[in-house]
Structure formats: structure tokens, C-alpha cells
Amino acid sequence: MIQKIWFRLVWCYIKLGLFFYTKKITVLGRKNIPKKGAVLFAVNHPNGLIDPLFVTTTNTRQNHFLVRAASFKKPWVKKILESLYLMPIYRIRDGIQQLANNQEIFNKCHTILNKGETLMIFPEGSHDKKRSIRPLSKGFTRIVSGALEKYPNIDIQVVPVGITYQHISDYPAKVCINYGKPIATRSIFEANTSAKSINILKAEVTEQLKKLAVHIPDDENYEATLQKLNNAQVDFTEVNKVNAMIENKVFPAEKPPKKNYLQPLLYLIILNSFVPFLIWKKAEKKIDEIEFLDTFQFSLNYAACSIFYCLQAYIISLFYGDLIGFFYLTVAAFLIVVYTKLAPTNAKKHKELAEVSKQV
Helix, strand or coil: CCHHHHHHHHHHHHHHHHHHEEEEEEEHHHHCCCCCCEEEEEECCCCCHHHHHHHHHCCCEEEEEEEEEHHCCCHHHHHHHHHHCEEEECCCCHHHHHHHHHHHHHHHHHHHHHCCCCECCCCCCCCCCCCCCCCCCCCCHHHHHHHHCCCCCCCCEEEEEEEEEECCCCEEEEEEECCCCCCEHHHHHHCCCCCHEEEEEEEEHHHHHHCCCCCCCCCCCCHHHHHHHHCCCCCCHHHHHHHHHHHHHCCCCCCCCCCCCCCCCCCHHHHHHHHHHHHHHHHHCCCCCCHHHHHHHHHHHHHHHHHCCCCCHHHHHHHCCCHHHHHHHHHHHHHHHHHHCCCCCCCCCCCHHHHHEEEE
């Protein structure tokens, strides 16, 4: 009970933070989320640990998460992650001897599903900012087949979830979370052999993900297609519209990016957040994967600004009274909301993205 309360408090805190961090969160297909019973959310993975934050804060089911084991290395981090229903999944890069630990995790997943709870997994196996749905690993199908074998009476609904960002690592963020149609797994495994059922389930999830997120086939035309979309300043969060352009190979005319007339406001916000800004710029240099930029940019700045603004408001209140201190805190938050919600989120040219990747 205490863990559930703790999770809900953190959930509310993160949801509030994402409101300040994102220009717009578009949620599609929310009606496809089963209100009860065992659910496995199979999500594409373009953007590090911020991906599960967007998914879990846009549905009311309390999720358990499978994330890469490397995140659990430090004991104090491990305790925090486990308190928030996160579990490690081991890969070959973690060492072959570590793979045996997955069986214990799979057993926990089977129990979670048997209780009618939900599990979130990223079946692509790793994150990648490319706008393509990559081949899915068999891990999530093994969890489903193992749970059905151990508990024959449960029916696990697999819900594919597509995440599409206007541009990874940009602030303000703009994202679309697209919930697909539930796939009833028991009927699949009852009608086919285990091997065939696994292939059918992987194929159905892959097919849905290619429609739920922007998908550019990862072939020799990938870069040219992406360049055309970026040059046209398309809104990638309009997933169906962009996928139709890709499928039909018909792209809008090139247009210049919108000017950011709110840039002076951003400088004012940075000035008011000078200490958190310095902390972030120092931490940013240590991030070696571009897919983790958003994760740390959001979490570090949100935590640092929350503390710093409250501390500044407290100091102001000591000199000028509580009303002035509260007024400062309100204005500081309001300025962030104005910039976040009104600043343009342009699609960036592919060459610029390549340069960012080299720098990181």
C-alpha cells in the first residue's frame, strides 16, 4: 500500500514536470487501453528513459517496467527504481553469465500478469532515435507464452504503443503517444504451436507499431526521405498524415523554419535559473548517447529548478514577505509555461541532426 502511494506521488510529480517540459502531448487511442486485466504494453523506444514516463503518465493503469540492467548498477539507484516498479532485464552486452538472471525476472512478470496487472516493455531491445520501427526481440513473447503456460486461465492483452517526437533532444518537447488495438494472446497460442504463435504475435505488434509511430523504412532511401520531411517542416506528431506521405512518396514543398520570437524570454528564464543551467551544462558533457539527452535534460533540470525556485522564493519572502515570495514563484512558473507552450518546435534538417550526433 505504501509503495502504491509513493508511486502515485512520483507519478503526479512527473506528470506536472512533463506539463512544463512539453509544448504538447497528443494522446491517441486511449480507449484501446483495457480498464482491467493483464496487459503488456509493447512500446517502440526512440528516446531513452523518458519514453516510459510519457506512456505511464498518459494512462491510468499502474505499470511495472522492464528496463536495461545497466540502470541498476548503483545500490541507491536500484532501491529507488525498484520502489517505482522497475525491474532489470539483462542483455548479452551485460555478460552471458548475467542472462540467467532473466528467468527470475520473467517469473516475476508471470506473477504480475496473473494478478491482472500491467507490464511495460520495449521489444526493440534498445533505444535509437531513427524514425524506424526496428526488428523486435522475442523477450516479450517469451513472457507472454511463459505466463500462459503457467496460468492457462488468464488472457493477456498486448497493446502496442507508438511514440513519436517532433525532435528528440529539443526543448520544448512535442510528442504523440498512440495506443494500438489490444491483441488477445491466449487465442493465438491455443490455435498454433508455440513457435508459430510467437511469430504471429511479433508480426502483429510490428505491423501496428509501423502505423502507430512515424516509420521510415530503414533502407537506402531513409536519409533522403527524412531530409524531405524535415525540409518541409512537417509535424511528425501527426503520425497518420506523415506515414501517408512516406507510403505515397508525396512530400510537401520545402519551407523555412518558424522564427522564435520568444528567444528573449528563454534568456530571461535561463538567467532566473542560472545555477540549474550551469549544473545541466556540466552534466550534458558527460552524456555519451543522444537518446539520453531528453532523459537527463528533463529530470535534472526539473529537480534542480524545483529546488532552486523554492529556495529563491523562500529567500525573497524573508526580505519582502510571503506574498512577494509567492508572487515570484508564480511568475517564474508562468514564464516557463508561456515559453514552453508558445515557442515553435521546428523539424530540423538531417545534416544538423548528424552534427549533433557527432558532438554527443
